[in-house]
Amino acid sequence: xxxxxxxxxxxxxxxxxxxxxxxxxxxxxxxxxxxxxxxxxxxxxxxxxxxxxxxxxxxxxxxxxxxxxxxxxxxxxxxxxxxxxxxxxxxxxxxxxxxxxxxxxxxxxxxxxxxxxxxxxxxxxxxxxxxxxxxxxxxxxxxxxxxxxxxxxxxxxxxxxxxxxxxxxxxxxx
Amino acid sequence: xxxxxxxxxxxxxxxxxxxxxxxxxxxxxxxxxxxxxxxxxxxxxxxxxxxxxxxxxxxxxxxxxxxxxxxxxxxxxxxxxxxxxxxxxxxxxxxxxxxxxxxxxxxxxxxxxxxxxxxxxxxxxxxxxxxxxxxxxxxxxxxxxxxxxxxxxxxxxxxxxxxxxxxxxxxxxx
Numbered sequence: 001x002x003x004x005x006x007x008x009x010x011x012x013x014x015x016x017x018x019x020x021x022x023x024x025x026x027x028x029x030x031x032x033x034x035x036x037x038x039x040x041x042x043x044x045x046x047x048x049x050x051x052x053x054x055x056x057x058x059x060x061x062x063x064x065x066x067x068x069x070x071x072x073x074x075x076x077x078x079x080x081x082x083x084x085x086x087x088x089x090x091x092x093x094x095x096x097x098x099x100x101x102x103x104x105x106x107x108x109x110x111x112x113x114x115x116x117x118x119x120x121x122x123x124x125x126x127x128x129x130x131x132x133x134x135x136x137x138x139x140x141x142x143x144x145x146x147x148x149x150x151x152x153x154x155x156x157x158x159x160x161x162x163x164x165x166x167x168x169x170x171x172x173x174x
Numbered sequence: 175x176x177x178x179x180x181x182x183x184x185x186x187x188x189x190x191x192x193x194x195x196x197x198x199x200x201x202x203x204x205x206x207x208x209x210x211x212x213x214x215x216x217x218x219x220x221x222x223x224x225x226x227x228x229x230x231x232x233x234x235x236x237x238x239x240x241x242x243x244x245x246x247x248x249x250x251x252x253x254x255x256x257x258x259x260x261x262x263x264x265x266x267x268x269x270x271x272x273x274x275x276x277x278x279x280x281x282x283x284x285x286x287x288x289x290x291x292x293x294x295x296x297x298x299x300x301x302x303x304x305x306x307x308x309x310x311x312x313x314x315x316x317x318x319x320x321x322x323x324x325x326x327x328x329x330x331x332x333x334x335x336x337x338x339x340x341x342x343x344x345x346x347x348x
Contacts (some may be wrong), residue, residue, distance in 0.1 A: 010217065010218070011217035011218040012218050012219065012240065013218070013240045013241075014240070016237070016238075016239075016240035017239070017240040017292070020238065020239065020240065020288075020292065021292040021293070021294060024288060024289065024292065024294060025294065028289075030288075031287050031288040031289045031292070031294070032285065032287055032288075033285070033286050033287075033288055034283055034284070034285055034286075035247075035249050035250050035253060035283070035284050035286060036250070036253065036281070036282060036283050036284075037246075037250055037253035037254040037257055037282045038257070038279065038280065038281050038282070039254065039257030039258055039260070039261055039279065039280040039282070040278075040279050041261045041264070041265065041275070041277070041278035041279070041280075043184065043185035043265075044184070044185040044186050044187070044265060045186065045261075045262045045265055045266070047257070047258045047261035047262070049253075049254030049255075049257055049258055051246035051250045051251075051253075051254060052246065052250075054245060054246050057231065057246075057254060059254075059258035059261070059262075061262060063190070064190075064194065065190075065191070065194065066186065066187045066188070066190035066191040066194070066266070067187075067262075071228060072211075072225035072226070072228050072231075073209075073258075073262075074255045074256070074258040074259035074262065074332065074333045075209050075255075075259070075332050075333060075336070076209050076210070076211055076225045076226075077225075077251060077254065077255035077258065077333075078252065078255045078333055078336060079209060079210065079211035079223075079225075080211040080213065080223030080225060080231060080233075080251065081223075081233075081248045081249070081251035081252045081255060082248070082343070083211055083212070083213030083221070083223055084213055084221045084223055084233035084247075084248040084251065085248035085249070086213070086345070087213055087215045087219075087221040087233070088219045088221070088233075088235060088241075088247075088248065089291075090215070091215065091217075091218060091219055092219070092240070096293075101215070103215070104214075104215035105212065105213065105214050105215070106212070106213040106215075107210070107211075107212050107348075108210060108211045108212070108213070109208055109209070109210050110208070110209050110210075111206065111207070111208055112207050112208075112209060112332060113205050113206055113207075114194070114198060114204075114205040114206075114207055115198065115202075115205045116330055116335070117263075117330050117331075117332050118191070118194065118195040118198065118205070119195070119270075119326075119330065120195060120198060120199065120205070122329075125335055125339065126329075126330050126331055126332045126334070126335040127331075127332050127333065127334070127335030127336030127337075127338075127339060127341065128332075128336045128341050129341075129342075130341065130342040130343070130344070131341055131342070131343045131344070132343075132344045132345075132346075133343070133344065133345040133346065134346055134347075134348045135345065135346065135347050135348060136348040137347065137348075146347065147347065150345075150347050152293075154345050155296075155300075156290055156291050156293065156300050157291075157300055157301075158248065158249050158286060158291050158300045158301050158302075159248045159249060159251075159252055159301065160300070160301070160343055160345065161290070161299055161300040161301030162249070162252060162301030162302045162337065163301075163336065163337070163341050163343050164340060164341060164342070164343040165299065165301060165340055166338060166339055166340045167301065167302050167303075167304065167305055167337045167338060168303075168304040168305070168338070169256070169304070169305045169306075169307070169334060169337050169338040170304070170305070170306045170307065171260065171306075171307040171309065171324075171328050171334065172306075172307065172308055172309065173308075173309050173311065173320065173321065173324050174281075174308045174309060174310040174311075
């Protein structure tokens with residue numbers, strides 16, 4: 001028997017990412033992905049989202065908004081998705097650039113005016129007016145490299161682009 | 175001692191919602207809300223999002239994208255947030271309209287081209303090209319009322335508007 005030790009920068013399987021990119025260059029349609037979720041209403045402002053085989057994730061509203069506060073609310077979940085997406089982007093691109101990340105934390109905040117949601121401002125914006133994100137990276141890489149990494153991540157973030165661009169959203173009764 | 179039984183349509187505390195709306199009409203600045211999340215990177219493409227005092231929510235990417243598939247990925251989380259938001263909207267507005275919802279399920283799908291995320295299409299759209307949602311409502315209300323409910327919900331959804339409009343997203347290194 002032989003023991004093998006594989007050290008992977010940032011614990012990222014960069015070969016898998018590079019392999020997927022190579023495959024897409026051969027077969028561009030492989031890049032066309034579909035993603036799904038199903039939400040089941042549980043009464044009141046409670047619901048659960050199911051994604052593939054993962055356990056249902058609870059959602060609710062705080063008491064002040066008429067909920068029972070049993071889980072994060074949907075607009076908080078949007079911020080979480082953005083932070084998680086940026087984390088993937090930093091890990092992937094840092095690894096490709098040979099940068100070791102020792103630690104990474106991302107703080108997100110969004111401003112939202114409740115007037116439209118509550119029916120007090122028809123035609124208004126019910127969503128976030130703006131979102132601000134602070135990225136805390138612990139790395140020995142020079143600041144210029146970290147800045148180049150940052151610019152790459154911001155320019156290629158799927159959730160970042162989804163939020164900062166107007167996405168056609170079609171919502172129909174079944 | 176007396177026992178009291180309160181029957182609330184759709185289990186929604188509509189008085190709390192109306193009370194908040196009334197308070198905002200008196201003090202408009204109460205409508206200005208801030209929401210937060212913090213994301214901690216856990217190595218590889220794994221991260222955890224923390225929202226208020228709720229337990230951390232795991233995020234990962236599927237094997238095919240170089241992850242270890244221990245949780246839903248960020249773009250799936252966006253769809254979940256949208257579905258959860260719509261569920262709140264249906265519950266709130268149906269209750270305000272006197273419509274009983276017996277059951278409600280929401281199916282969401284999004285199309286995303288991986289070229290930009292993988293660095294194969296600079297300046298391209300890394301996010302969703304489009305999102306489609308099917309809402310399944312079980313209610314005895316007439317179809318015209320359900321359609322009016324649906325139109326109200328779609329027009330006032332915080333996450334719906336966040337996705338369908340371009341939100342200023344500012345992402346900075348700390």
